[in-house]
Amino acid sequence: MDRIDRKLLNLMQRDASRTNVDMAEEVGLSPSSCLRRVQRLRKSGIIDRTVAILNPTKAERRIKALITVELQLHGEQHMRRFLKIAVAEEAVSQAYAVTGETDVVLMLRLRDMEEFDALCERLFRDQTNVARFFTMMIIRTAKEETAIWL
Amino acid sequence: MDRIDRKLLNLMQRDASRTNVDMAEEVGLSPSSCLRRVQRLRKSGIIDRTVAILNPTKAERRIKALITVELQLHGEQHMRRFLKIAVAEEAVSQAYAVTGETDVVLMLRLRDMEEFDALCERLFRDQTNVARFFTMMIIRTAKEETAIWL
């Protein structure tokens, strides 16, 4: 993991659709050597995967919301049970167990408020062990970065 | 935007490293026809970009934290000023303006607590117009999904 590897990782985090030949030139290596580095980075697991990012405006699911959840019972098994339910929801794009007053934070991507209503119904019934939850509708997305710059 | 387009988008959101020939077979089209669809999806902007996702465990920046921020002054220009400062920080991976008690929510990716300390120093000085902020360290990431399934 040297300077060239980091350069490659940054390049690919910015744009993974570039050809190997193209990237090889940019980092100053021959295509074959460059390819072998990328393959090594993939196999080692540093590169987890490469994915297409859709423009959420042009897709459905324009509405984003954050929910903080306080559980009633705080044991590990209760936490796990709630997370399992939340994770299974397609509208839940991120789910975290956190420290503080709040126990769980969820990031939602919603088509409309009906979907939100239905989701709350499923997530926050009595059986789901939720004491309270607070919803924050996202007004503006100022930054949403998938990359970890090296 | 038909059934095949949606299929392609889902495929590419799962794994954008597959060859066109490979995907063409999966969706039941000839390579040329499949390629033209993908190109159209790119040009139309539905596919925003394709990126490599790193394994955060193997990268630096293992620590994640959420911060909710309450501003002192709530005008549009004050909001904009704070977001501009937050967005410029490399440790800030997501930044949102939200409804509710809280005004801004930030997602952080940190190397260590020194970086957190330094970041708070920069973000929450008097001049940044922050009334209060609450930090939630992320204990467990149960879900982190880049895709919007169609």
Place this chain on the structure above:
DNA sequence: CACGCCTTTGCAATGAAATTGCAAAGATCT
């Protein structure tokens, strides 16, 4: 229903890129 118009498809040919063997160069450790 027939016709014309526009879009999408598949085929085939071409050009570009990915992939691999191999020898040389470089790095590391003793």
Place this chain on the structure above:
DNA sequence: AGATCTTTGCAATTTCATTGCAAAGGCGTG
């Protein structure tokens, strides 16, 4: 300095992306 392991570049091969073109499909109109 010598032995060993790794990385590199070159060249050959295979695979893939790309494009022209004609056929097929879809759609609205007369």
